[in-house]
Amino acid sequence: MKIKYLIGVLLCASLLSSCAKISDSTYEEAEKTVFAMDTVMTLKAYGENAKTAIDSAEDEIMRLDTTLRRKNTDSEVYKINTEKSADVSDDTASLIKKALDICSSTNGAFDISIAPVMDLWGFYTKEFHVPSEQELALGLEKVDFNNITAEGNTVSVKDNTELDLGGIAKGFLSQRIMEIFRDNGIRSGIVSLGGNVQTLGEKIGGGKWKVAIQSPDDDSYLGIVNVSDMAVITSGGYQRFFEQDGMIYHHIIDPKTGYSANRGLKSVTIVSSDGTLADGLSTALFVMGLDKGTDYWKDHDGFDVIFVTDDDQIYITSGLDGIFESENNYSIITK
Numbered sequence: 580m581k582i583k584y585l586i587g588v589l590l591c592a593s594l595l596s597s598c599a600k601i602s603d604s605t606y607e608e609a610e611k612t613v614f615a616m617d618t619v620m621t622l623k624a625y626g627e628n629a630k631t632a633i634d635s636a637e638d639e640i641m642r643l644d645t646t647l648r649r650k651n652t653d654s655e656v657y658k659i660n661t662e663k664s665a666d667v668s669d670d671t672a673s674l675i676k677k678a679l680d681i682c683s684s685t686n687g688a689f690d691i692s693i694a695p696v697m698d699l700w701g702f703y704t705k706e707f708h709v710p711s712e713q714e715l716a717l718g719l720e721k722v723d724f725n726n727i728t729a730e731g732n733t734v735s736v737k738d739n740t741e742l743d744l745g746g747i748a749k750g751f752l753s754q755r756i757m758e759i760f761r762d763n764g765i766r767s768g769i770v771s772l773g774g775n776v777q778t779l780g781e782k783i784g785g786g787k788w789k790v791a792i793q794s795p796d797d798d799s800y801l802g803i804v805n806v807s808d809m810a811v812i813t814s815g816g817y818q819r820f821f822e823q824d825g826m827i828y829h830h831i832i833d834p835k836t837g838y839s840a841n842r843g844l845k846s847v848t849i850v851s852s853d854g855t856l857a858d859g860l861s862t863a864l865f866v867m868g869l870d871k872g873t874d875y876w877k878d879h880d881g882f883d884v885i886f887v888t889d890d891d892q893i894y895i896t897s898g899l900d901g902i903f904e905s906e907n908n909y910s911i912i913t914k
């Protein structure tokens with residue numbers, strides 16, 4: 580039976596920014612909810628300069644939203660996609676390089692050239708459509724991350740190639756917000772970008788942050804992880820989907836088939852100190868499925884995983900033993 584954890588930390592978002600000072604005259608708590616990248620984002624920072632830190636983080640969110648959003652005609656991703664070769668900012672170049680590393684290490688389960696296939700399904704316009712086999716075959720011909728090169732600040736793509744950083748941009752953003760918090764002297768903070776969480780330090784007053792892992796089936800929670808200085812990022816077919824003729828089609832595409840990834844998982848959560856890595860891998864391991872995802876975890880360092888299978892089994896990797904808490908049964912995967 581799933582237990583509903585009442586963890587208000589992240590979910591009681593106020594629509595207005597707030598800043599409260601308590602007894603220590605320099606101590607501040609600041610909180611803001613921002614809408615960007617199609618996502619409601621909640622930011623909280625505690626300590627001197629909290630409000631300044633939150634305001635800087637908001638500016639950065641808006642800047643990166645403009646820079647990275649594919650359909651924004653002012654974005655650098657749009658420039659690469661239309662001009663096929665472009666000089667881009669350090670941020671965009673480094674994000675694309677990191678994304679390409681994940682594309683390569685996951686053998687293309689993660690593929691940032693998935694854009695043409697995403698378009699066929701209508702996930703950008705929200706005018707959903709099940710493409711024909713022929714449409715998908717034509718779309719898939721354009722998908723291959725090997726057609727993207729990034730050298731220095733120059734990113735080039737082959738003629739039909741188009742980038743989509745939707746599987747990794749939010750993790751990059753939460754990572755950046757942590758940097759901004761740190762640069763402002765904040766030692767305790769938490770952000771939730773549409774349920775993707777990253778934490779800085781410990782809760783004010785001490786103790787790990789308790790981050791809830793959402794159930795893929797309803798708005799209850801499967802369990803919690805107790806973390807500090809970690810990103811906790813989940814990918815799941817339940818997050819964005821449409822239904823047609825009794826079939827569910829979701830937004831995480833298997834680049835080998837062009838269809839929604841269907842390797843027996845309802846969700847994958849990655850826990851890592853690196854938000855960008857966590858976001859890329861949550862998408863990638865969802866595509867790979869439990870067995871290949873487990874092999875990948877065994878071969879790579881720097882992250883742990885919670886897998887939820889289609890038959891509601893929960894598997895956690897061994898680094899989360901003692902960190903993950905749940906009233907559900909779960910199995911521990913070891914290296």
Ligand code: AMP
Nearest residue numbers: 688689690691745746814830831832862
């Ligand atoms: P996430 O919610 O992080 O799993 O990211 C899902 C988003 O990543 C989708 O909305 C697409 O923009 C993009 N995407 C879908 N499938 C893939 C894939 N196989 N590799 C890379 N990005 C993908």
Ligand code: MG
Nearest residue numbers: 746858859862
């Ligand atoms: Mg992702």
